[in-house]
Amino acid sequence: MKDKIETTLEYYQTKERQILDAVNSNSKLTTEDIIHYGEEMAIIVYKITALEIAKEN
Numbered sequence: 001m002k003d004k005i006e007t008t009l010e011y012y013q014t015k016e017r018q019i020l021d022a023v024n025s026n027s028k029l030t031t032e033d034i035i036h037y038g039e040e041m042a043i044i045v046y047k048i049t050a051l052e053i054a055k056e057n
Contacts, residue, residue: 002055009051016044 023029023037 005051005055009048009055012044012048012051016041016048019044 019037019041023034026033029037
């Protein structure tokens, strides 16, 4: 089970980095784009947190 959690955690950490890179590399984001990326990031951070807690238990 830990292997699946680790694999999933790595996946979401990669997605998190991709979002950060997309935001940081684009200087012409609209307000809607920023809100969209923020919502995506919130979901990913929530999932990462849940996976880290599951990994500890």
